[in-house]
Every structure is written in C-alpha cells, then in structure tokens.
Amino acid sequence: MAFKYVILGGGVAAGYAAREFANQGVKPGELAIISKEAVAPYERPALSKAYLFPEGTARLPGFHVCVGSGGERLLPEWYTEKGISLILSTEIVKADLASKTLISAVGDTYKYQTLIIATGSTVIRLTDFGVQGADAKNIFYLREIDEADKLVEAIKAKKNGKAVVVGGGYIGLELSAALRINNFDVSMVFPEPWCMPRLFTAGIAAFYESYYANKGVNIIKGTVAVGFGTNGNGEVTDVKLKDGRVLEADIVVVGVGGKPLTTLFKGQIEEEKGGIKTDSFFKTSIPDVYAVGDVATFPMKLYDEIRRVEHVDHARKSAEQAVKVWDLIKRLNSNFYVPNSVMMLTEMFLKAFCIDLDTYFQFAIFASEQGKSISEYDYLPYFYSRAFDLSWQFYGDNVGETVLFGDSKPTSPTHKFGSYWIKDGKVVGAFLESGTPEENKAIAKVARVQPPVESLDQLATEGLTFATEMKVIAAYLLAVLGGNASPSADDVKDILCSVGAEADNDGIELLLTQVKGKDITELIAAGREKLASVPAGGGAVAVSASASSGGGV
Numbered sequence: 001m002a003f004k005y006v007i008l009g010g011g012v013a014a015g016y017a018a019r020e021f022a023n024q025g026v027k028p029g030e031l032a033i034i035s036k037e038a039v040a041p042y043e044r045p046a047l048s049k050a051y052l053f054p055e056g057t058a059r060l061p062g063f064h065v066c067v068g069s070g071g072e073r074l075l076p077e078w079y080t081e082k083g084i085s086l087i088l089s090t091e092i093v094k095a096d097l098a099s100k101t102l103i104s105a106v107g108d109t110y111k112y113q114t115l116i117i118a119t120g121s122t123v124i125r126l127t128d129f130g131v132q133g134a135d136a137k138n139i140f141y142l143r144e145i146d147e148a149d150k151l152v153e154a155i156k157a158k159k160n161g162k163a164v165v166v167g168g169g170y171i172g173l174e175l176s177a178a179l180r181i182n183n184f185d186v187s188m189v190f191p192e193p194w195c196m197p198r199l200f201t202a203g204i205a206a207f208y209e210s211y212y213a214n215k216g217v218n219i220i221k222g223t224v225a226v227g228f229g230t231n232g233n234g235e236v237t238d239v240k241l242k243d244g245r246v247l248e249a250d251i252v253v254v255g256v257g258g259k260p261l262t263t264l265f266k267g268q269i270e271e272e273k274g275g276i277k278t279d280s281f282f283k284t285s286i287p288d289v290y291a292v293g294d295v296a297t298f299p300m301k302l303y304d305e306i307r308r309v310e311h312v313d314h315a316r317k318s319a320e321q322a323v324k325v326w327d328l329i330k331r332l333n334s335n336f337y338v339p340n341s342v343m344m345l346t347e348m349f350l351k352a353f354c355i356d357l358d359t360y361f362q363f364a365i366f367a368s369e370q371g372k373s374i375s376e377y378d379y380l381p382y383f384y385s386r387a388f389d390l391s392w393q394f395y396g397d398n399v400g401e402t403v404l405f406g407d408s409k410p411t412s413p414t415h416k417f418g419s420y421w422i423k424d425g426k427v428v429g430a431f432l433e434s435g436t437p438e439e440n441k442a443i444a445k446v447a448r449v450q451p452p453v454e455s456l457d458q459l460a461t462e463g464l465t466f467a468t469e470m471k472v473i474a475a476y477l478l479a480v481l482g483g484n485a486s487p488s489a490d491d492v493k494d495i496l497c498s499v500g501a502e503a504d505n506d507g508i509e510l511l512l513t514q515v516k517g518k519d520i521t522e523l524i525a526a527g528r529e530k531l532a533s534v535p536a537g538g539g540a541v542a543v544s545a546s547a548s549s550g551g552g553v
Ligand SMILES: Cc1cc2nc3c(=O)[nH]c(=O)nc-3n(C[C@H](O)[C@H](O)[C@H](O)COP(=O)(O)OP(=O)(O)OC[C@H]3O[C@@H](n4cnc5c(N)ncnc54)[C@H](O)[C@@H]3O)c2cc1C
Pocket: 008, 009, 010, 011, 012, 013, 014, 034, 035, 036, 037, 044, 045, 046, 047, 048, 090, 091, 092, 093, 118, 119, 120, 121, 142, 143, 144, 170, 171, 261, 264, 292, 293, 294, 295, 309, 310, 311, 312, 313, 315, 382, 383, 384, 385, 386
C-alpha cells in the first residue's frame, strides 16, 4: 500500500495531526494512520483517571481526540468520511527511511512520501532490571487502553483488596487515588524523599502526601521494590522492599517512568536527549520525515534549549504545528511556479544575508495567505494532573529558587495554593492547585512573560494576586503610555496593537504577549510603581474594571 502521508502511531499526536490534515484539506486516500492499538486515537490521560473510576466512568467512544482540548470528538466514522485510512492493530517492526518503506509484523509493506513519526513512549518495566518475580500475574503497567482494560478487570476481581503502587510520579499519584476510590487498601512506594520530585518542591509535595494520607493511602518513601511473592496461580501476593518490609498485594501497579519509542529509526536519523531531533517545525534530519509528541526533541525557544516533553499538551500542539508547516509549504509550491535555478539563487542570496530559509517561506506564505504566517514553535511547558478532588496546573520552568504561597494545609476546605520558581530575578515557573480557569490563565501568563521580582518575601505574600494583577497592571501602563488615563478595554487593545500586537478576538493577555520590541517586564515594573502612586478609586481601578469587562484582562 502506498500513501502520500503516513502517520506512524495512533495516539494523541496522531489524532490531532489528522484533524489538522483535514482542516488543511487533505484529499481522500492521501493520508494513513498506522497504529499498534486496536482503536482510533484517544485522549490517553483519561486512562489513569476516569477510566478507572467506579462511578462516572469514561469509556470509548467518549474520549476520542480531540475532546481533551474542547474540540470535536473524532469517531472512527470521521476518518472514513475524510478518506483517511485508519490501519489499526498493526505494529510496524521495520522502518527504512532511505526507501520510504515501513514493514508490519505480519509482513505488509507501506510506502509513503512524507512520514510523521508519532510513536510516543513505552513504559519502563521492572523485568528490564531483572527484579525477582516481576513477571507475576496482576502486576500492571499503564500506557495503552488494553492495559487499562486488564487493570479494570483485576480491580473487579480483587474487589476491596490490597494494592501496592510502585512509583511516586504522575502515574503513581493518579493510580493510588483511583485505586483508593475503588476502595482498595493502597500503599504507594518510591525511593525519593518526596513524591513527584521532578516537578514538586518539598513544600508542594508535603500537601499532597498529607492529603493522600488523610484519604487512607499509606505512603512509603526512601525504598524500592526488590521482589514479588506469588501464589500457585502465578499471581502476585506480596511486594518485598529493599528496607526489609513486605507488603501484601492483590494488585501491583508500576509507574516508574517511560522511554521514547525511537528504536525503529536508530542509526537512520539524528537523535538528541533520547529523542528524535527536530527543528521548530518538527522536521527531522531526514527530508520528508517529521517527529512529534513524546518522541521529538525540539528547540524550546523560550529557554533557548532543546528539550523533549512527555505531556499531552505538547503532543497536541506539536502535531498541529508539523502539519501546518506541511500545508503552508505545499501551498507555496502550488501557488507559485518557481524555476529551480531561481530557487537556488534565492536560497544563496538569503543565506548570504544570514536569513534562514524558514523565514523566507514564512514571508512567502505570509504574502500568499492573506496575512497568515506560521511562526516557529514557541512552546510554554504546561503540565496538569487531577486526582481525588484535586487539580493542579504548572506552566514554565521549574528551576531556581521557589516560594510557596496560599493555603497549603491538607485539611483546608479550599486547598488553593501554589508556588513560583524564580531564576535570575524573574519568575520563570508557576504552579497552582485548585485554580479557576482565569487564575490558571494568569499563572500561565506569568510563566510566559517572566516578570521581575524584587523580594521573594513580597512575592510569597502577594501569592496569586501577583499573577492575577500583572495583566491589569501591564494593560494599565500601556494605556497610560498611550496618553489615556482611564481607557476602555478596546482602548487598551488599540494601544497594544499600535505597538505590534495583532488585532484579533483573543483578548488582551494574548495581545500583550504579541507586543514585540517592548520589554514587558520593564513595563510591568514601572506599572507597579505607577499603580502605587494612584489614589484608591482612581484611574487604575477604572482600568481594571473597564478592561475586565472587555473579557481579556
Ligand atoms: C496513563 C497515562 C496518563 C497520562 N496523563 C497525563 C496527564 O494527566 N497530563 C499530561 O500532560 N500528560 C499525561 N500523559 C502523557 C501523555 O498522554 C503523552 O505525553 C501523550 O499521549 C503523547 O502523545 P504521542 O502521540 O506522542 O504518544 P502516544 O499517545 O503514546 O501514542 C503513540 C502511539 O504509537 C503507537 N505505536 C508505537 N510504536 C508503534 C509501532 N511500531 N507500530 C505501530 N504503532 C506504534 C502506540 O501504540 C500508540 O498508539 C499520560 C500518559 C499516560 C500513559
């Protein structure tokens, strides 16, 4: 079988890429998705959350992509209607990038012109380290829906039993909560001094550990599972810990991390930091081959670094970005006839003046697409999790000093608290538990804008207000700079547009980020000063009220 475009992998990134292909007008028969899984792309995070709940349970087709980001749910029929081939239950075991060929486990051959690698990650297994008894029955890992189904069966079969969760990260925390909600007696074991150490500070973790303990989860830190006991049926009966303790177990769930699935391409493609190296448009070192989602190591523009990100938000956005580029380059080629010799001369000219060819494409596309252009991927890291009645979001980078703010008592009725990360005098990361959508947007903005802070104590005292007021202050100052002491939301938008933002309906905070050539951090600092000098009930209040009514601030 031959296709113009093949997406290898049928997970989150594949689903969002397919939607973008359809948006861009892919023709029937041009696109195929090849997936090892038996079902159409779905929102994988549901597997460790509502999929396991005894009530309000999530089941397919309820969580096919793109519902996770509030979009249309792409049922299997959608792919048929669009003429997109969904080739399911098909594992590719060989990829030859030179001949543009993929070969499946049953020997079928698939040819492509353009390949998007979206193979995601696989779990790290305790059997990989030869842990004694780690292949016993009822020891589970959770990556794909068939594994979730097996876990659900075991939860039913071992009703009200004992569960041990190995690992204290995302999966460990979400699975411990899900098993507890299913009335299991749950122990969570991990070697680190606190849970989620790759993201949480000790202060953040203290809240979650106490909260979980209050819910009846037994947290065991500073040790690891070194073996498993089994009964005559080969089912797990207990977990042996390095510190000598033995925990009874009817079910064990292991969540000790993942690794990107790049083995098919080893030696054929450039890799970095464990993933497939791409540029900001997710093009790899091989022409016509893109990599998106968990497998891609891409330039993180905001931090001037290349990184790999194993989170759903990036999977969605990177997939869309890759396909948009495909579309725009395709349109450039089809809209203009450019002889090869002219193309080569143009390229030489651009290179001589150190102009990146991608910039040239954007400019050309800008001209051909009525003002639309594609920018480099400029990702702001965003992670989230939900467990019990808790829900947190994190934006930015978790580096530097930290301040904890808000009410982090595990028994508090609101448990609204958060943390900022401060590097080189600027806030670079922000975490918030139990935020409203508006508050979450505000912390995202802080992480993007990176405002300066003079005093960590003051930041801790201001807490969430620092984030929620920042936008108002910035808008206020820009308004004042524009000569209008009490502007309406529209006035503020006009002012932002006059200094470089693109006019649209996305609200003032987005416009603020688009203001190029202005040092927003300086504006905010000056804005704070200005605000302090305005008497209560004066102009700043008027701005705050009128701007809020515009829906953006
Ligand atoms: C249980 C769970 C909960 C999660 N919760 C969260 C969360 O709350 N928040 C968050 O930000 N992130 C979460 N994540 C991470 C998030 O789901 C991933 O980052 C995201 O799914 C990555 O998308 P992807 O398309 O790159 O890979 P995937 O969604 O993993 O898709 C990869 C696909 O490729 C297929 N495949 C791989 N190799 C082959 C092959 N050789 N042949 C054919 N098909 C192949 C796989 O079967 C799979 O269908 C969670 C992950 C898991 C497993």
